[in-house]
Amino acid sequence: MMYLGSWPKLVSATLVAWASWYVYRFILKPRMRPNEPPELPYLVPFVGHILSMSTRAHQLFARGRKYFNNSPWALKIMGESLYIISSPEDVLSVFKMSKALDFDTIISEILGKYGLHSKTVERMTVPHDGSSKVWMDTSIANFKTQLHPGPRLDTLQKNILENINTSLTWEKITGQMIHSIDGNTKTVSLWELCLTVIIDSQTRTFFDPIIYETSPEILSQYQTFLSESWKIPMDLPSYFTKTLRSSQENLVDGFTRYIKLPKSSRSDESWVINEICDSLSALGIEDSDIALNLLITYHLFNTNAFKLVFWTLSYILFDPVLLKDLKKEIEPVFADSESPNVSNLFNSCPLLHSTCEEALRLTIWSMGVRSVTSPCTISGKTLQPGHKLLMPYRVMHFNAAVFGSHPEKFNPKRFMEDKDLVKSTSYRPFGGGSHLCPGRLLARREVQVFVAAVLHRFEIEVDRERGKEAKFPKMDDGMPSGGIQDPVKGERVLMRMRQI
Secondary structure (H helix, E strand, C coil), rough: CHHHHCCCHHHHHHHHHHHHHHHHHHHHHHCCCCCCCCCCCCCCCHHHEEHHEEEHHHHHHHHHHHHHHCCCCEEEEEEEEEEECCCCCHHHHHHHHHCCCECCCHHHHHHHHHHHHHHHHHHHHHHCCCCCCCCCCCCCCCHHHHHCCHHHHHHHHHHHHHHHHHHHCCCCCHHHHHEECCCCCEEEEEEHHHHHHHHHHHHHHHHCCCHHHHHHHHHHHHHHHHHHHHHHHHHCCCHHHHHHHHHEEEEEHHHHHHCCCCCHHHCCCCCCHHHHHHHHCCCCCCHHHHHHHHHHHHHHHHHHHHHHHHHHHHHHHHHHHHHHHHHHHHHHHHCCCCCCCCCHHCCCCHHHCCCHHHHHHCCCCEEEEEECCCCCCCCCCCEEEEEEEEEHHHHHCCCCHHCCCCCCCCCCCCCHHHHHHHHHCCCCCCCHHHHHHHHHHHHHHHHHHHHHHHHEEEEEEECCHEEEEEEECCCCCCCCCCEECCCCCCCCCEEEECCC
């Protein structure tokens, strides 16, 4: 009885302790330390905002941005305090503080998550043998050489756009993407179509086609790896990552067989892949770790483009007026050939460009990450070493003051009506600063060629399964992916394609 009678006192003491903690943490402490980024209030000590971060991250960052009036703030996740920067001006400040706000340590962490040996990561990220050069810096410069305007991009772009164009013919649309065939109409999984065509085209462009002999299941294995890759940064027990690790091992084995081939057998691989292999070999890196580096590279250039095609075509399919207007706009591009005049396509189709850009704005969940290595001040708030800093660019894409009314809605003419939006500091689909994605130009062009080829060659519409009303796929915007978000699992789009 005495034990039961003590419960009210215990509950009262707990409530008093919790209230004292809350008042100190979120009311007194910000006043006592006005130069520190204040924490967004939470209810459970230590745990913080882990649930919101895992299930509704965009709403969480948007709430914090509004709560602190766009100034730097902090977020507690399982005992770790993360600094959040969400204003365009402060993001620019971060880009300028490359020493105090380091990205190299983040890269090293990511490489380790994939399973690269620590000695390999060290050789890739610090100078060796008296040289002042770092392999990672040279590699980033090589990607820029390959993917920025110039002769190397011209060659790569020509090959990849030709691969996409030739893959989108009636005869080539086959395999597991097909749901049904009825005469001259094929019903396809839009997701499978986009994934298969884009990834196959990029595989054949960046690597010599002999990759399909050393790794005949590369597309199916990568599709498995892609669906499981969200587990990579989470340090889950091996029991939960069996499928991920199995697909990764299969892919690495295939890449290992590929790099063991004599160069004469893979002479059609891209310049940047050749440079990666040669430079890592010169560092004394083992073939298995070179192959794992190739997988990481393969994942980087494959993970987003096909998803953007999926979302762009989804928006078009559910807007008959837009579909009609786009078909009319692109027809002159195909006036003389079944292959598009890419110069005209990229420069004379403003509605197509705007449509693709709007789909990108709404579906990208890019996130800038830095490690604070020395004290620095942004907008009057001092950031301390030992913390990570996040820049959730997505929340900036929904600023009505920049993007106009109803920024949460798809407006295919938004970027056509305001051509300066694509240059806005509030628009960061590809990050920024010295780590601005070098493949942004090629990715945009891949999407435009894909969409134009489909619209030109086929009459398309959403398939209404068993007479049901078709619904626009819901985006999985729970946890940031760092790129284009997937649709919610089970949300599929079946597209009817009738040969013209």
